[in-house]
Amino acid sequence: MRLSRFYLPTLKETPGEAQIASHRFMLRAGMVRQQAAGIYAWLPLGLRVLKKIERIVREEQERAGAIELLMPTIQPASLWEESGRFDAYGPEMLRIKDRHDRDMLFGPTNEEMITDIVRSSIKSYKQLPKMLYHIQWKFRDELRPRFGVMRGREFLMKDTYSFDASPDDARKSYLKMFAAYLRTFRRMGLETVPVKADSGPIGGDLTHEFVVLAENGESDVFMDKALIGKPVPDAGTDFDGDLEGIFSDWTSLYAGTDEVHDEEAWSKVPEDRRLSLRGIEVGHIFCFGTKYSAPMRARVQNAEGKEVDMEMGSYGIGVSRLVGALIEAHHDEDGPKWPMSVAPFHVGLINLRAGDEATDKACAEIEAALEAAGVEVLYDDTADRAGEKFARMDLCGLPHQLVVGPRGLGQGEVEWKDRATGEKSNLKLDEAANRIASLVKTELDRLAQ
Template identity: 75%
Template sequence: MRLSRFYLPTLKETPGDAQIASHRFMLRAGMIRQQAAGIYAWLPLGLRVLRKIEAIVREEQDRAGAVEMLMPTIQPANLWQESGRYDAYGPEMLRIEDRSGREMLYGPTNEEMITEIVRAGTRSYKQLPLMLYHVQWKFRDELRPRFGVMRGREFLMKDTYSFDLTPEDARRSYLKMFVAYLRTFERMGVRAVPVRADPGPIGGDLSHEFVLLTENGESEVFLHKGLADLPAPGVDTDFGGDLEPLFAERTSLYARTDEMHDEGLWAEVGEADRTTLKGIEVGHIFYFGNKYSEPMGAKVQGPDGQEHEIEMGSYGIGVSRLVGAIIEAHNDEAGPIWPVPVAPFHCGVVNLKAGDAEADAACEALVAELEGQGVEVLYDDTGDRAGEKFARMDLIGLPYAVTVGPRGLKEGKVEVKTRATGEKQEVALADAASMIAERVRDALAVR
């Protein structure tokens, strides 16, 4: 992609209301633009990151056995009246009427709608277990939307819902999602630890948050050090097997946010094993039994010939929130430092003398070679000054940047910068594409 044809409205100055790194850099790097309080347009660079995150989420949901669908953003109020949550949810729900006076709402979550869909098409226990998911925009009318996409009013969520005959079956579904979440965040280049959580308005008595550990998180996390060092489950994980040992390994060590912290249990952790960090919630999973199936009449006929209320769980990942959270975990004073799997482009190519025949030809050949080896490239072919080009590459945070200029070309060399370390290497032009492609392939390999 040529930068001269790409829409990248970067800002030199930070808007005054941007208080945290992710909000500052997303605005300055031209990833988003605010349209109203807590509501953002996703510009091309930001959308590319959002789509990368979506793709990883989908792949791991599919791997765990969930099936994708899509539910509408606008929901009829009568479904929420059936469950009893319509009046209880609070002012965060945007309530509206259509032109015929029917009560509607902009969905903040989808438990009621998915329950109605499944009860209409599921009659027998033989149709269970079932896991359905969608990736959809939601709206919660936050009183004080802030921190950019980290606490906006409109946001993109992945929601999975599980349906089982018995509590034992429902627990197996819960464990599948637990493992899928560990793999999902690991593939994005971040470490999110599972912590005991308050189910809140969703309900239930088994719930975990997945918290991304950062220096500038919104919650304080009390953590056994050993938990942060456990590797993610591998690609060969058998989702049809016994996941209890893996679950026990991840939940037996103390891990709680400040709202669920227990000083008595914390005191039992050896002092050398304690650490207190900051964290950002990026996922939340719940098992809530028949909280929705009972009032809404979602039943199936069991093997005993009797009707049984379906056991349910729900599992959310904040897709748009993750864009900000990853920046909070990976940035420096110049901008984001994108992990390769979620970077908008893998590599930038900077032409220091656009319009020079030799430099143009070398850059175009390098771009073609990189793209031929599967590397996504943003080619800075503009006539801007070198300092502007370098600052822009740092601001958008691409994992690698190759600088091509007349002086280096005389010696057949280019400069390769690794954004994560700041390391700069002089590399033979003939070797640059293969070197970067190998690094990118290694970073993208699903393990």
């Protein structure tokens, strides 16, 4: 992609409202633009990251056996009256009257609607288990939206719902999502930890938050250091097999939010492994039994011929929030440092003298060779000053930078910079594209394992 064609409205000044790094860099790099409090337009650079996150989430959901559908954003209030949540939800629900004065709402979540869909077609345990998910914009009318996309009002979420005929089977569905989540975040280059969470008034043990460890996190987390860097289930994992081993392997190490913190269990963690940190919640999984199926009469005949309420679970990932969380976890003072799998482009190519025959030709050749190898390139072909180009490329945070100038070209060389480490070195012009393409591929493969 040539920058002259792209739409990248970067800002030189840091907007006053941005208190944390991710918010600051997303505005400055032209990734998003606020259109109303907590409501953002995703500009091209930001949308590319959002779509890559979405793709990883989708691939891991499919691997775990979940099937994609798409529920609408606008829902009828009647479904929420069935579950009792229409009155209970409070002012965060965006309530709407349509032209016929019917009560509608912009979905903040979809338990009611998916239960309605499934109860209409599933009548027997033989049709179960089912895990259905969608990736859709939700709206929660936060009193004080802040921190950019981290706590917006309109946000993109992946939510999966599982339906089973017995609590034992529901646990199996839960474990599938638990394992899928471990893989999902790691593939994005994120260190997340599953943390025991508060199950609220419903009770039950089966609920975990997945948190990214980051200074600007909103929750306090107490955890065993041994959880950090733990290998996640690999791509060959059999999700229809027994996942209890994976689950106990992770959950036998202490990790809890402050809401459920257990001093006694904590005291048994060896002192040098006790970590108390801040975390950003990026996923929450929950097995809630018949909370919705019972009032909404979503029932199946079980193997014994008895009518039972379906056992359900729900499993969320904050897709748009992850863009912010990724920056919080990976940045320096100049901008984000994107992991390869979620980088908006893999390589930034800078032409130091756009319009010069030699640098134009060299850049066009590198661009073509990289793109032919499946590498995504943002090519700065503008006439801007060198300093401006360097700062802008750092702000974009692409993993690799290649800088082509007349001086280097004279010696048959281009400069390569690794954005994450800041290391620079010179590459032979005729080897640069191959070399970088191979580094990109290796890193993508490593993250996909």
